[in-house]
Amino acid sequence: MSERITCKNFDYFITSRCTLNCKLCSNYIPYLPNPFHTPKETAFREMREFFRIWDYADRIEFIGGEPLFHPEFFDILKESLRYENQFGKIRITTNGTIVPSEDTFSLIRNSDKRIEFLLDDYGPLSKNLPQIIEKCTKYDIPYRVDTYHGDSQYANGWIYFGDCATLRGYTEDEWRNVFQRCVVPTEHFVMVNNGKAFFCDYAMAMYQMNGALPEEGGYIDLFDDAIALEEKRERAKKIWQGPFSTCKYCTGFDVKNATRYPAAEQLPKV
Secondary structure, eight states: OOOOOEEEEEEEEOBSOOSOOBTTOTTOGGGOSSOOBOOHHHHHHHHHHHHHHOSEEEEEEEESSOGGGSTTHHHHHHHHGGGGGGEEEEEEEEOSSSOOOHHHHHHHHTTTTOEEEEEEEOGGGOTTHHHHHHHHHHHTOOEEEEEOSTTSOGGGSBOOOOOSSSOOOOOHHHHHHHHHHOHHHHHTEEEEETTEEESSHHHHHHHHHHOOOOSTTSEEETTOTTSOHHHHHHHHHTTTOOOOGGGGGOOOOOTTTOOOBOTTOBOOOO
8 A cells, every 4th residue: 555645734726816905915816917716627626636646634725815706616615525534624714805605604514613714804804704703603613813904913914925036046055944944844735726736835826927837846737647646646745845946036934033014915906
């Protein structure tokens, strides 16, 4: 029997469309040239291929963009429950601008508390946050609120990782240190979007912005049938063994030392 392959976080990026336009968005939503909702059929295939490669994920996290903005969110969430033996929990991260449908709340309520909400509170921007909290309370759905406004922002605010285009000018040692101090390889994130699994969201954003892919090992093409399943599984074992070429463009997700900035500063809508 082959070695069991697991990850802590399957971050499922189902849409690059959002109801907000945050300057320092970690997924670079305002800067993506062609934002889109992942088609339902593509999403189903991404999940199927992901769970052929990874045997288990501690958590599936639906992210974006704003995942609740996806017109087929309910169907995608329901499909994810088919893999209930291959994940621990599901978390839906939302900015508090969209109230989920009654069908979505009912589905979550019947999941035996395996689905929860992470509610990002951006003050007046999160206009529907009270309604979502009210619904979660009504349906006995677990949720957490992270506050990102005022003088006491969660984690002291956001981090600026770079512009996805400019080399940081690191020496070889600096490049390796940026990777070693980064939370991503230690927390074992896998970001999935556009038929590919990436070792971090910065690498995913670089691909979406300019087509740049990390060097061999930093991503897996889920839809490439020319690569045997066992080869994809071997690559999955090494997906966090960097540093990678994309790290040369990034300041690093250093939770202890990174400079923090106020969250959710809005750019003008174009």
